[in-house]
Amino acid sequence: xxxxxxxxxxxxxxxxxxxxxxxxxxxxxxxxxxxxxxxxxxxxxxxxxxxxxxxxxxxxxxxxxxxxxxxxxxxxxxxxxxxxxxxxxxxxxxxxxxxxxxxxxxxxxxxxxxxxxxxxxxxxxxxxxxxxxxxxxxxxxxxxxxxxxxxxxxxxxxxxxxxxxxxxxxxxxxxxxxxxxxxxxxxxxxxxxxxxxxxxxxxxxxxxxxxxxxxxxxxxxxxxxxxxxxxxxxxxxxxxxxxxxxxxxxxxxxxxxxxxxxxxxxxxxxxxxxxxxxxxxxxxxxxxxxxxxxxxxxxxxxxxxxxxxxxxxxxxxxxxxxxxxxxxxxxxxxxxxxxxxxxxxxxxxxxxxxxxxxxxxxxxxxxxxxxxxxxxxxxxxxxxxxxxxxxxxxxxxxxxxxxxxxxxxxxxxxxxxxxxxxxxxxxxxxxxxxxxxxxxxxxxxxxxxxxxxxxxxxxxxxxxxxxxxxxxxxxxxxxxxxxxxxxxxxxxxxxxxxxxxxxxxxxxxxxxxxxxxxxxxxx
Numbered sequence: 001x002x003x004x005x006x007x008x009x010x011x012x013x014x015x016x017x018x019x020x021x022x023x024x025x026x027x028x029x030x031x032x033x034x035x036x037x038x039x040x041x042x043x044x045x046x047x048x049x050x051x052x053x054x055x056x057x058x059x060x061x062x063x064x065x066x067x068x069x070x071x072x073x074x075x076x077x078x079x080x081x082x083x084x085x086x087x088x089x090x091x092x093x094x095x096x097x098x099x100x101x102x103x104x105x106x107x108x109x110x111x112x113x114x115x116x117x118x119x120x121x122x123x124x125x126x127x128x129x130x131x132x133x134x135x136x137x138x139x140x141x142x143x144x145x146x147x148x149x150x151x152x153x154x155x156x157x158x159x160x161x162x163x164x165x166x167x168x169x170x171x172x173x174x175x176x177x178x179x180x181x182x183x184x185x186x187x188x189x190x191x192x193x194x195x196x197x198x199x200x201x202x203x204x205x206x207x208x209x210x211x212x213x214x215x216x217x218x219x220x221x222x223x224x225x226x227x228x229x230x231x232x233x234x235x236x237x238x239x240x241x242x243x244x245x246x247x248x249x250x251x252x253x254x255x256x257x258x259x260x261x262x263x264x265x266x267x268x269x270x271x272x273x274x275x276x277x278x279x280x281x282x283x284x285x286x287x288x289x290x291x292x293x294x295x296x297x298x299x300x301x302x303x304x305x306x307x308x309x310x311x312x313x314x315x316x317x318x319x320x321x322x323x324x325x326x327x328x329x330x331x332x333x334x335x336x337x338x339x340x341x342x343x344x345x346x347x348x349x350x351x352x353x354x355x356x357x358x359x360x361x362x363x364x365x366x367x368x369x370x371x372x373x374x375x376x377x378x379x380x381x382x383x384x385x386x387x388x389x390x391x392x393x394x395x396x397x398x399x400x401x402x403x404x405x406x407x408x409x410x411x412x413x414x415x416x417x418x419x420x421x422x423x424x425x426x427x428x429x430x431x432x433x434x435x436x437x438x439x440x441x442x443x444x445x446x447x448x449x450x451x452x453x454x455x456x457x458x459x460x461x462x463x464x465x466x467x468x469x470x471x472x473x474x475x476x477x478x479x480x481x482x483x484x485x486x487x488x489x490x491x492x493x494x495x496x497x498x499x500x501x502x503x504x505x506x507x508x509x510x511x512x513x514x515x516x517x518x519x520x521x522x523x
Contacts, residue, residue, distance in 0.1 A: 006060075009175045012168070014053040019060045020092055024121040028089045029176070030114070031063030034168035035084030035161065038137055043250045044146055044153035047084055047164045062087065065112030066138045067254055069262035077255040079112075083135045084161055086168070087113050088176050089120045090130045098182035098449045099173045101208070102133040103162060105189030105407070108220075108278040109139040109265055117410050117419035126415060127446030130178035132169060136161035140234065140261040141254075143278035145227035150246045155227075155283035159197050163286075166198070166207035183208045184449050188410055192216030192307075196375065197280055197287055199301040200294040210452050212306040212445065214409055215313060218291055218371035219499040220274075222281040226502055230277045233264055273337045274367065275502055290500045292371065295378040304452045305379050306445075307372050308388030308474075312403030313364035318356035327359045328352055334366070339498040349493045365487075368406075370494035376461050386454055387461040389486065391477035392437045396426040412438040412476070413445060433478045440480055458482070 007027050008017045018029035033050040036042065066083035070076040090097065104111040104118055112118075113133035120131035136142060142158030154160060166185070173180045185208045187195045192213040198204040199211055222230075235244045237260045238252065249257070264277040280287055294300050321327040331353050335343035346362075353359040372387070379385045390409040397403055411417050417434050444454035454474075459482060464470035469484035485491065 008056060011172045011175060013050050015056045016059040017056050018088070021121060024125065025092055026089050026121050026124055027092050028087065028121075029059040030061055030087045031085045032057075032059050032088065033063075033085050034134075034165050037082035038084065038141065038157070038161075039081035039254065040250065043081065043141065044157060044246060046154050046157070046160045049164065049168075050084070062112075062114040063135065065114075066135055067141065067258055068106075068110045068138050069258055075259050075262070077258045081137075081141060081254055083137060084164070085113070086132055086134045086165060087119070088130065088132050089124045090177055091125055091128060094177060095128070096174075096177055096179050097128055097130050098184065099130045099132060099169060099178035099180070100184045100186055100449055101166060101169055102131065103136070103185070103187035103191035103194040104133065105187065105191040105215075106138070107265070107276065108143040108158070108190045108193075108280075109261070111138070111190075117414050117416055120414065122415035123413065123442065123445075126442045127449055129446075129449050130173060130176050132165075132173075132178075134162065134165045136165070139265075139278050140257045143280060144230060144234070144261075145222060145224070145281035145283070146231055146246060146249070147283075148224075148228045148231055149244065149249070152246050154286070155281045156197075156286045159194070159201060159280055159286050160203075162194055162198060163201060163204050163207070166204055170207050181209065182450075184210045184212060186212040186214075187216075188214035189217065189406065190220075193218060193220055193280075196291050199303070199305075200288065200291050200299075201286055202288065203286065205301055208301070208303065210304045210448060211301070212448065213372070214307075214413070215309050215368050215406060216307065216372060217367050218375055220276065220279045220367070221287070221290055222279045223502055224281065226275060226279075227281045230264060233277075234260055237263065273334050273502075275337070292374055292378075292500050295375045298378070298382050300379065300382065302383045304384045304386075304448070305376075306386045306388065306448060306454065307376050307379075308390065309364070309368040309372055310390045310404045310406060310409055312360070312393070313368045313406045314360050315364075315402045315405045317360040317363045318401060321356075321359065324354050327356070328354075331359060331362055334363075335497070337502055338500075342497045346490075346493045346497050349490045365490060365494070366499070369487075370490070370497075371499060373491055373494070380461050380463070384453060385461045386448075386458055386474070387471070388458075388474040388476060389483075391475055392433070394426050394430065394434070409441075409476075412441050415442060437476055437478070437480070441476055444474070 005020050006017050016029050016032050035047040063085040065079040067079040113135045124131045136158045145155040146153045170180050185195050193216045195211050195213040196216050350358045350362045376385050376387045391404050393404045415438050448454050458474045459472035471485040473483050473486050475481045
């Protein structure tokens with residue numbers, strides 16, 4: 001591999017020509033296909049490897065993202081169903097380096113491999129890695145299980161896309177100077193959940209060797225009942241007959257499907273019960289069981305893991321309800337659809353959400369922190385595990401009540417203070433403290449990429465002993481530190497709460513949808 005301005009690499013499907021970025025000096029190949037198009041006959045089916053090409057393919061420009069709603073003032077749809085591409089970045093040298101494969105977030109419905117903060121140029125140079133970011137199917141095309149309509153589909157198209165991407169990395173990383181024996185999978189939010197799903201997926205075993213899950217909504221997994229509910233709603237809102245087939249949905253207009261899916265996502269009644277329309281589904285094959293069950297049984301990939309969350313993941317929730325009574329009613333309803341018997345014990349540790357801050361903390365912990373602690377607790381029995389909490393927020397972010405909100409850790413990890421959505425709230429933040437936090441995180445992440453463990457000052461998430469309190473958690477803040485068993489009372493309350501199965505106290509849906517699933521199984 002040369003260091004010319006247009007480096008050419010031979011992949012398993014053909015040659016690709018990249019560029020040396022003039023601003024950062026890294027080599028980069030953009031929009032490299034790893035799978036065939038998923039439109040038409042490929043819709044809702046498992047992905048296929050990309051077909052070979054002749055000549056040299058230009059890889060100097062990013063490809064369109066997976067088809068998705070724009071979430072602006074209009075209902076515009078962007079992207080394409082022919083979306084199985086990835087971007088590769090590495091330092092402009094010929095050293096063999098560890099590989100990081102990144103899966104973007106976006107509530108399972110938005111995002112792309114080349115969002116500004118995720119392009120990876122600074123992270124690549126600082127930590128000396130080959131960085132590969134992946135596009136995969138989203139929303140109605142990637143994260144909805146249509147098997148109630150027929151068996152000619154797969155339950156988890158996006159997860160299969162991600163596995164195909166890892167196979168491509170295994171076969172092709174060496175051509176880009178990457179070591180296929182040192183692959184870290186990494187992601188944030190829905191991408192962090194993808195990391196956990198891949199750890200649970202038998203078909204991904206052996207394709208990676210360490211994992212980093214940032215703010216993963218671990219319990220965001222559809223039951224068959226949930227998936228059936230959302231498929232039924234999609235068909236209804238599309239104006240299609242209830243007997244609609246998979247073939248009819250394959251012929252439906254792609255943009256219309258995305259627009260209806262976007263409207264489903266904004267269903268506030270279901271959102272406040274943690275019932276979003278797009279998530280992976282436990283299918284006993286690709287995702288054999290709920291991630292919490294997989295980790296509790298020790299059946300997950302036995303690889304070193306970094307997992308953590310932000311201190312104020314759901315700070316937006318402070319504005320959702322105006323009275324103590326309405327907040328408590330909403331919190332009780334949300335918890336009761338999972339485990340009504342233990343909801344009160346959890347609420348008690350948050351003082352029955354008697355102010356907005358406690359309500360926001362409950363929501364954040366339910367979605368992000370508590371299930372992450374559950375996985376860390378189990379995984380430490382199988383492989384080295386490290387847990388963190390990202391506390392850093394500028395004075396402005398704290399003053400306006402947002403704090404270390406969801407996604408704010410991305411700027412620090414990737415080393416670009418102005419690139420995230422969270423940074424838009426604070427365009428003039430001082431750089432000195434941010435630079436210190438960013439340097440600390442990149443040091444630990446880089447050590448993990450290269451050595452399968454962070455720096456020595458970050459203890460493992462271990463067990464209590466005669467000399468150690470256990471559950472060490474790295475706190476990344478203006479003055480970083482280590483805490484042992486943070487929020488112990490809340491942790492213990494969540495340990496008795498079952499968040500694996502949505503649907504309790506929703507008999508109006510459960511009974512009718514269970515009948516339809518049973519009918520499908522008897523067909």
